[in-house]
Amino acid sequence: MTPARRTRGRPRDPEADEAIMKAALELFVERGPEGANVEQIAKRAGVAKVTVYRRWSSKEELLVQAIEQARTLVPGAEVWEAADAAARPVDERLAGSWAGTLSDERFRAVLALLIGSSVTQPSLLATYREQYIEPRRRLIRAALERAHPEAGADLDTVIDMVVGAAMYRMLIDPDTPAGGREYLDGLLRQADRLLRAAEG
Numbered sequence: 001m002t003p004a005r006r007t008r009g010r011p012r013d014p015e016a017d018e019a020i021m022k023a024a025l026e027l028f029v030e031r032g033p034e035g036a037n038v039e040q041i042a043k044r045a046g047v048a049k050v051t052v053y054r055r056w057s058s059k060e061e062l063l064v065q066a067i068e069q070a071r072t073l074v075p076g077a078e079v080w081e082a083a084d085a086a087a088r089p090v091d092e093r094l095a096g097s098w099a100g101t102l103s104d105e106r107f108r109a110v111l112a113l114l115i116g117s118s119v120t121q122p123s124l125l126a127t128y129r130e131q132y133i134e135p136r137r138r139l140i141r142a143a144l145e146r147a148h149p150e151a152g153a154d155l156d157t158v159i160d161m162v163v164g165a166a167m168y169r170m171l172i173d174p175d176t177p178a179g180g181r182e183y184l185d186g187l188l189r190q191a192d193r194l195l196r197a198a199e200g
Contacts (some may be wrong), residue, residue: 015045017049021065021066021069022053024036024045024066025067036059037059061127068128068132115127115167140159146192148195149199151198154198161194169183
């Protein structure tokens with residue numbers, strides 16, 4: 001009999017993972033992407049730098065995971081990929097997902113910093129877009145294709161219009177309740193009208 005293969009290294013400590021991501025997000029909010037470096041993150045989390053690098057290959061990988069975790073923990077925000085979401089209409093899923101996220105002041109601040117990092121540290125936004133935005137966008141596009149099979153390439157334009165309008169209200173006009181369900185429902189109704197017109 002072949003002896004069992006031994007596992008290399010020690011098991012990951014979930015408490016250390018949480019401490020590192022918490023420290024990363026705090027420093028990102030306090031000091032921006034430049035100030036949230038691995039040395040400072042490790043120091044605040046109470047771990048060695050090597051502990052961080054064993055878990056994440058780069059600062060960008062760590063920060064985008066911490067940001068995404070913050071998004072999914074926003075009260076009232078639904079995860080698009082939730083198993084029970086497939087049965088509901090696409091506009092209801094979108095509004096439900098955005099209503100909590102865009103109305104949460106803490107996450108709005110994180111998102112503003114993330115978007116601003118495109119100038120000083122473009123790799124951070126690029127990593128977040130690749131790992132989280134694009135997969136979610138593909139799911140949204142697939143749902144819209146099922147709902148509007150004849151709309152064709154207009155789907156991408158409509159997605160950009162809806163997301164752009166929500167982001168504008170959230171970042172440029174923060175006094176308007178951008179995450180309010182009424183605003184989002186109206187925005188999605190307009191998108192539905194555009195897609196139906198494209199089908200006709």
